[in-house]
Amino acid sequence: MVESICAAPTIRSIEVPPPPTWPELSEEARAALRARILRLLAERRAVLVAHYYTDGELQSLAEETGGCVADSLEMARFGTESDAETLVVCGVRFMGETAKILNPEKRVLMPDLRATCSLDEGCPADQFSAFCDAHPDHTVVVYANTSAAVKARADWVVTSSIALPVVEHLTARGEKILWAPDRHLGRYIERMTGAEMLLWNGACVVHEEFKSFALERVRRLHPDAAVLVHPEAPAEVVDQADVVGSTTQLIRAVVELPHPKFIVATDAGILWKMRQVAPDKTLIPAPTAGAGATCESCAHCPWMAMNALQNLEQVLLTGDQEIQIDPAIRERALIPIRRMLDFARQRPARA
Template sequence: MTPDSLPSRPVKVPPHPQWPALSDAGKAALKARIRDLLTAQKAVLVAHYYTDEDLQSLAEETGGKVADSLEMARFGTETDAETLVVCGVRFMGETAKILNPEKRVLMPDLAATCSLDEGCPADAFSAFCDAHPDHSVVVYANTSAEVKARADWVVTSSIALPVVEHLAAQGRKILWAPDKHLGHYIERMTGAEMLLWNGACVVHEEFKSFALERVRRLHPNAAVLVHPESPDEVVDQADVVGSTSQLIRAVTELPNPEFIVATDAGIFWKMRQLAPHKILIPAPTAGEGATCESCAHCPWMAMNALQNLETVLKTGDQEIQIDPAIRERALIPIRRMLDFAREQGVSKVRGA
C-alpha cells in the first residue's frame, strides 16, 4: 500500500555540528587519552560506518568494532567489556542496552537520534498497529525502544528481505515502519502484502535520479551502489542495492574500477581502507536550490566526535537508560531477528 495517506510526523533536522579543527599532534594526543580511558574503564568502542573516520579508526585500533547496526548489536553481546561506548545514533545505543542490560552503555551525545526514529513516535505507532490487528508488525532497527516493544519483528536492512520473505511464505500481512522507501523496495522484491508507515531518511531521500543519470553518463564504467532507503527512481538505477555491509563488499568484489555510491559519505573510509585502488564517487544530491553536489552525511551521526567521546568517558553523563518493562518487550523481536539470522546463515542473508 502506498504510504501517502498514512501517519507521519514532521522532523526537525539539526544543523551539522562544527567541531574545532585539531592539529595532527593534538589529534594524536586526544586519541591517546581516549585509549587510556577505555582501558581504565574496561570499555570498548563500537562505531557505525557512517561516523567520522577518526572514530572508526580508533575503534579498530583499540579492539572495538566498526560495523552496520546488525553487527554492532551482535558485537555488544560477544565482548567481555563492562562498558560499551556506541558511536552512532541513539537507537543503536538503545539496542546495545536492550541486549546487554548488565553493561553500562554510553554515547558521545544522547541527542544524536535519527529522522526515522523521530518520525515514528511510539504513541502514534501503537495506535496505527491497534487499527490493523491482523498484521504482523515488522519495524526497522531505526526506531525507539518503545516502538520495538510494540513489534513482532525488528530487522536491519541486512536481514529485512529474508524475514519478510519468511513471513510472506506463511501468508502473513505485514505492517512495516518507519522507512517507506525501504518498505516499498522490500514489497517490490518479495511480493508481500505490506502496509507502510510514512517515514524517510533525510540523507537517502535527497539523492536525485536525474543527477545520478548524468553522473552515470560521465562514468560509464562505474557500478552504482544504492542503499534501499533511497527513492525508487534512484534504486532502479543501481547495480547493487543493499545494506552498508553489502555495499562495502561490492567495492571489494566487483571488477569495476569506479563506483558511484548512494549512501552516507561516512562509508567511504571503510571502502577506501579495503579497496584503496578503486575510485569512489558520491552520488549527487544536488537539485533546485542545492548548496553542494552531494550533502550525504547524517547530521545526527556528525554529533559523534573525538572531543565529546573523551568527555563522556570522563563524565559518564550520556548513559543509555531504558525502562525494564520496555526493555523486556523490545528484547523479544530483537532476539527473534538475531536467532533468524543465525539459523539462516550469513551466506543466505542478503546484504549481511
Template sequence: MPNATTGGGPRATVQVPPQPQWPDLSAEDKRATKERIAELLKAQDAVLVAHYYTDGDLQELAEETGGRVADSLEMARFGTETEASTLVVCGVRFMGETAKILNPEKRVLMPDLNATCSLDEGCPPDEFAAFCAAHPDHTVVVYANTSAEVKAHADWMVTSSIALPVVQHLAARREKILWAPDRHLGSYVQRMSGAEMLLWDGACVVHEAFKGFALEQVRALHPEAAVLVHPESPDAVVDQADVVGSTTQLIRAVTEMPNPEFIVATDAGIFWKMRQLAPHKTLIPAPTAGEGATCESCAHCPWMAMNALQNLERVLREGDQEIRVEEAIRQRAVRPIQRMLEFSAQR
C-alpha cells in the first residue's frame, strides 16, 4: 500500500481565540429572543441553517423555523434546495462561503464573520497555490474546511462523509492525490483507500486534542460503551474506534447501535442532536486532557461558539455580516463543489 506523505512546508501558525462567554438568558428572555428571530426570518424571506457543532438553542430554532440542522455536506445541499432568498448560516466562515459559492443570487449572512476554522487558517491560499504548482501531476482534493480561494485551486472538494468514497474512486483510476488541509483525515482516508496521497500539514485544534492514552482509561471504566470518533482525530484515537465517521454518521450510530453507552470523540455540540434522538443513551465525552472525561476536557470549537442567539438576532436586524465571494474566485471554486454534489447524488 502506498504511504501518505506530509508536505506543504511547516504548519501555519493559527491564533486560537478564547471560548466566547455569552450572558445567560432566562427562560423567558430566551423564548422572547427566539420569537423575535423567527419573525425576522419570516419578514426577510430567510432560512436558518445550523451545524451540529453550534449551540443547541440555535439547532432547535433552525428546526422550529423550517430551516435545517446538518453536517457540511447537507448544509451545502440545503442551500441549493431552499427557495428562501436569504441564507443565515450558523457555523464557521467556510460554510457561509460554500453557501454563497453555490447560490450567488442569494444573500448569505452569518452571526459573526470572524468565526473561522483552524484548518482554514492553517492553509493560506498563496502557500497552497505554490504547493499545487510544485505537484502538477496530482489531482487536488480539498476538505470543505478551506477558504474559497483554496477551493479555487482544487479539482474536488469533499466533506468527511464523502471523502473516502471520492478518494477510492480516484484511486481506482490510479490518480495521485494532493490532499489538504487535515493530515489526520487524509491519513485515515489513505489507509482505508490505499491511494497515493501527498498531505498538507494541517489539523483541527479540537479533534487533534483528543488523547489516545486517556481514551484507553475511559474505555476501561465503560467496557460496554461504543467509541465514536471523527476522522479528524489522531491515529491513536481513531484506532480505538468502533465507528469512524462524519457528524451525521456518528449521530446515526447512537440511534442504531444497541450499546447503552457511547464515548464520543468530536465537538461537544453534537450531543444536543444525539440526546434529542436517543435520550435513553448515555453519552461520554472523549477526553482531551487529564485522565478522564470531565467538563474541563470537553471539546468545543471556539469559533463555532461565536454563534449565539444574541448575535443572530443582531445580524438579522443590521445585515452587516454578509458573506461575499469575488466572482472570478467563485466561478473556479464552484466546480470542485459541484463535482462532489454530483458524485454524491449518484451513490
C-alpha cells in the first residue's frame, strides 16, 4: 500500500470563528419566533433541510414542517425529491452548494453563508487541481465536505456513509485513488479496503480534537458502554470504537445495539437525534480535553453553530443569503455527485 501526503495548508492555518452568541429568548418569545418561521416557510413555499449537527431546535422544526434532518447524503437526496420552490439548508456551505448543484431551478438559502467547514477551507481548488494534475493516473475521489470547484475536479464525490463501498468498487477495478480532503477518513478507508491511495492533508477541527488517552479514561469509568466513532477522528480513537460510521450509522447503532450506554465521538449535535430515537439509553460525549477529562466534551462545529432560529427567520424575510454557483462549475460538479447517487441506488451504503 502506498500513501502520500501533499504539501497542503495545515489545519492550523484555518481561522476558526468564536462561538456565536444569540440573545436569550423567553419561552413566549421563542414560541412566537417559531410561529413566524412556520408562517414564512409556508408563504415562501420553502422547506428546511437540516444536518444532524445543527441545533436541536432547528432539527425539530425541520421535522415538524415536513423537511429533512439527515446526513449529507440523505440531505442531497431529499433536495432532489422535494417539490418546494426554496430549499433552506441549515448546515454548512458545501451542503448548500450541493443542493444548488442538484437543483439549479430552485432557490437555495442558508441562515449564514459564512458557515463553512475546515475540510473545505483546507482544500483550495487551485492547489487541489495542481495536485490532481501531478497524478493523472489516479481516480479522484473527494469527500462531500469540499467546495463546488473541488467537486468539479473530481471523478467521484462520496459521503462517509458510502465512501467504503465506492472505494472497494474502484479498487476491484484496479484503479489507483487520489483522496481528499480528510486524511483520517482516508487512512481509515485504506486500512479497511487495502486501496492504494494518495491522501490530501486535511482534517476536521472537531473530530481531530478527540483524545485517545482521555477516551480510555472514560471507557474505564463506563465499562458497559459501547464506543461510537466517526471515521474523521484520529486512528488511535477509531481503534477504540465498537462502531465506526457516518452520522446515520451511529444513530442506528444507538437504537440497535443492546448496550445501556454509548460514548459518542462525533459532533455533539448528533445527541439530539440519538436522545429522540433512544430515550432509554445513556449518552456520554467523548472527551476532547486532556488531563482530568471524564465525560465532558466541547465537540461542536463552530460553523454549524452559526445556524439558529434568529437568522433562519431573517433569511426567510430577506432572501439575502442565497447560494450562487458558476454554471460551468455546477455542470462539472454535477457529474461526480450524480455518480455517487446512482451508485447509492444500485448498491446501498454499508450499514
